[in-house]
Amino acid sequence: MLLGSGNVGFHLSQLFINKGFAIHEIYNCRAKSGIELSKKANSKFIDDISKIDKNADLYIIALTDSQIEEVSAKLKINSGVVVHTSGSTNISVLSKYFDNCGVFYPLQTFSKYVELNYSEIPFFIEGNNIFSLKLLKKFSSEISNKVIEINSEQRKLLHISAVFASNFTNFLYTIAEDLLQKANLNFDVLEPLIKETTRKALLNNPQNSQTGPAIRQDFKTVNEHLEVLKNDKNLLFIYDLLSKMIIDKHN
Amino acid sequence: MLLGSGNVGFHLSQLFINKGFAIHEIYNCRAKSGIELSKKANSKFIDDISKIDKNADLYIIALTDSQIEEVSAKLKINSGVVVHTSGSTNISVLSKYFDNCGVFYPLQTFSKYVELNYSEIPFFIEGNNIFSLKLLKKFSSEISNKVIEINSEQRKLLHISAVFASNFTNFLYTIAEDLLQKANLNFDVLEPLIKETTRKALLNNPQNSQTGPAIRQDFKTVNEHLEVLKNDKNLLFIYDLLSKMIIDKHN
Numbered sequence: 124m125l126l127g128s129g130n131v132g133f134h135l136s137q138l139f140i141n142k143g144f145a146i147h148e149i150y151n152c153r154a155k156s157g158i159e160l161s162k163k164a165n166s167k168f169i170d171d172i173s174k175i176d177k178n179a180d181l182y183i184i185a186l187t188d189s190q191i192e193e194v195s196a197k198l199k200i201n202s203g204v205v206v207h208t209s210g211s212t213n214i215s216v217l218s219k220y221f222d223n224c225g226v227f228y229p230l231q232t233f234s235k236y237v238e239l240n241y242s243e244i245p246f247f248i249e250g251n252n253i254f255s256l257k258l259l260k261k262f263s264s265e266i267s268n269k270v271i272e273i274n275s276e277q278r279k280l281l282h283i284s285a286v287f288a289s290n291f292t293n294f295l296y297t298i299a300e301d302l303l304q305k306a307n308l309n310f311d312v313l314e315p316l317i318k319e320t321t322r323k324a325l326l327n328n329p330q331n332s333q334t335g336p337a338i339r340q341d342f343k344t345v346n347e348h349l350e351v352l353k354n355d356k357n358l359l360f361i362y363d364l365l366s367k368m369i370i371d372k373h374n
Numbered sequence: 375m376l377l378g379s380g381n382v383g384f385h386l387s388q389l390f391i392n393k394g395f396a397i398h399e400i401y402n403c404r405a406k407s408g409i410e411l412s413k414k415a416n417s418k419f420i421d422d423i424s425k426i427d428k429n430a431d432l433y434i435i436a437l438t439d440s441q442i443e444e445v446s447a448k449l450k451i452n453s454g455v456v457v458h459t460s461g462s463t464n465i466s467v468l469s470k471y472f473d474n475c476g477v478f479y480p481l482q483t484f485s486k487y488v489e490l491n492y493s494e495i496p497f498f499i500e501g502n503n504i505f506s507l508k509l510l511k512k513f514s515s516e517i518s519n520k521v522i523e524i525n526s527e528q529r530k531l532l533h534i535s536a537v538f539a540s541n542f543t544n545f546l547y548t549i550a551e552d553l554l555q556k557a558n559l560n561f562d563v564l565e566p567l568i569k570e571t572t573r574k575a576l577l578n579n580p581q582n583s584q585t586g587p588a589i590r591q592d593f594k595t596v597n598e599h600l601e602v603l604k605n606d607k608n609l610l611f612i613y614d615l616l617s618k619m620i621i622d623k624h625n
Contacts, residue, residue: 188595211587211595230567232585234574243566271563280557283599283613284550288564289571290586291616292543297580297623299535306531312522313539314576315494316481320540321572323485325565329548334483335541336462344439344462348534357619361612362534365542368608372548 124176124203126150126194127185128160130233131208135185136164138241138266148176172197179203181262183227188212195220204255210282213275218251225250225259228278229267232289245269247278298358330372337369375427375454377401377445378436379411381484382459386436387415389492389517399427423448430454432513434478439463446471455506461533464526469502476501476510479529480518483540496520498529549609581623588617589624 125132125139128151139146140163150169151157161168169175172194175182182198182205184191191207195217198205204223207216210230217224226249231239246263248270250256256272263270273281296317300310323332336344345366352358376383376390379402390397391414401420402408412419420426423445426433433449433456435442442458446468449456456468457478468475477500482490497514499521501507507523514521524532547568551561574583587595596617603610 187590188592211598230563232567232571232574234583234585237574239570240566245563245566269563271559273557273559277557277559279598279602280553281559281563282595283602284553284557285564285567286586286599286613287546287553288550289567290584290588290620291612292546292568293571293575293580293584293586294616294620294623295538295543295546296575297584299539300580302531302535302538306524306528306535308522308524308528308532310579311576312481312496312520312532313536315491315496316483316536316540317543317572317576319490320483320544321568323483323488324544324547325562325568328561329544329551332485333541333544333548334485335537335544337541339438341439344533347462347530348537351530351534357615361542361615361619362537364608364612365545368612369541369545372545 124148124150124179124182125164125166125185126182126198127190128153128156129185129187130235131229132185133160133235134231134233134239134241135183135208135229136160136166137238140164141241142266144265147179150175173199175200177201181206181258183208192216204250204258206255206259210278210285213279214249214251215275221251223252223255223258225255226275226278227259227263230281230285241266242268245271247271247273247281249274249278298361333369333373335369337366338373340370340374375399375401375430375433376415376417376436377426377433377449378441379404379407380436380438381486382480383436384411384486385482385484385490385492386434386459386480387411387417388489391415392492393517395516398430401426424450426451428452432457432509434459443467455501455509457506457510461529461536464530465500465502466526472502474503474506474509476506477526477529478510478514481532481536492517493519496522498522498524498532500525500529549612584620584624586620588620591621591625 125146146164146166148169149161149166158168177200180203184207188209205221206225206227228247229244231244246267248259376397397415397417399420400412400417409419428451431454435458439460442463455474456472457476479498480495482495497518499510501510
């Protein structure tokens with residue numbers, strides 16, 4: 124039973140279909156994306172939460188953080204395990220409502236229509252009791268080679284680290300793209316540099332891989348760059364602060 | 375003729391050796407790294423700049439930005455082309471001293487002992503006249519499939535964009551690594567996420583690939599993350615500013 128048909132819901136349903144798992148029902152309050160996904164998954168589409176099958180083994184809530192509690196309050200079931208897929212939401216949001224509950228958090232950036240190799244995505248799981256945890260462990264290990272048990276506090280730190288390593292990194296790429304545009308250059312000139320930076324960080328750890336004007340304490344270059352950025356207050360601030368943090372960290 | 379035996383000097387000499395180019399002399403004021411590199415490259419080691427061969431075709435200054443001018447002032451040669459390899463240094467630093475000069479800037483992050491595929495590294499070149507440019511074009515195109523002619527202003531913007539896309543990105547990875555350590559998790563749990571983030575940004579452009587709490591305007595999550603970071607002023611500031619910039623950029 125899958126609740127939600129957004130990016131995460133879409134990818135989880137793809138994954139379950141690939142694995143040959145049956146999704147009996149898909150719930151979504153917005154009919155369009157829910158019907159579309161239900162057809163693909165050969166599932167029954169449900170738009171009224173009171174009509175959901177009360178006897179499923181597993182209910183996966185793949186909705187936005189603010190909708191998780193809203194839907195949980197309305198979801199009346201018998202004995203199945205209810206899990207959410209959110210990095211930031213504490214398990215306690217579910218344990219208020221359900222005897223058996225947990226978290227099933229896939230650490231990946233999901234865009235619709237981008238196919239992923241699911242077996243390499245780490246799944247971080249948490250259960251409110253041994254029964255929930257056992258079911259989640261069994262289920263997750265059929266999907267991924269990397270299933271890791273963590274608690275809600277660890278998951279929150281993990282989520283923040285993912286924001287830095289993925290969302291903010293992508294935004295730094297966006298800043299780079301804009302600067303290159305001013306120089307009449309395409310973003311793809313950075314491709315070998317970006318690939319090598321990532322490869323080195325993953326191979327030797329990022330702390331051992333730092334290069335650039337800041338770690339060399341090449342203040343002449345740092346100041347010249349700040350001079351170029353001086354008309355954009357935010358860019359100036361970020362360049363300055365990250366440079367200072369690099370110097371502090373490495374000295 | 376190669377002046378400098380640091381990271382860039384090391385990698386350029388490797389590259390020239392691989393290509394079968396002769397490096398007649400290698401100059402460095404610090405004997406140790408210079409002698410080491412000269413042996414590898416089968417070159418004559420020079421530590422006194424006045425003894426450099428005055429009749430080479432090409433002099434490559436692979437030294438720090440502050441040393442480029444210092445060495446240029448002392449380098450007395452006949453008719454060869456003198457180039458530097460710096461992203462930030464204007465060609466005018468060389469044209470003060472030499473009739474024929476230019477820039478030969480490889481866009482890559484260089485660490486000693488990390489082998490690179492040089493043919494995929496873009497080389498950005500600039501010449502002060504047709505003679506210098508022609509020699510640089512010929513030389514670079516024997517090394518790389520991607521030789522791009524840009525001027526010093528473009529190169530400065532390119533260098534700043536590389537700082538954001540490589541040096542600062544690596545530092546965000548370092549921040550992520552530190553946060554994960556607090557959660558007793560290893561940096562490598564982020565590997566599939568980082569690879570996918572980079573792959574999507576290079577495939578569809580970063581601006582079209584932004585995900586995360588900020589672009590969803592999920593202020594509940596953003597505020598919860600800020601609450602966790604509140605004891606680290608710098609992290610708090612960066613998280614807050616980057617989130618605001620993402621919201622501004624995408625709305």
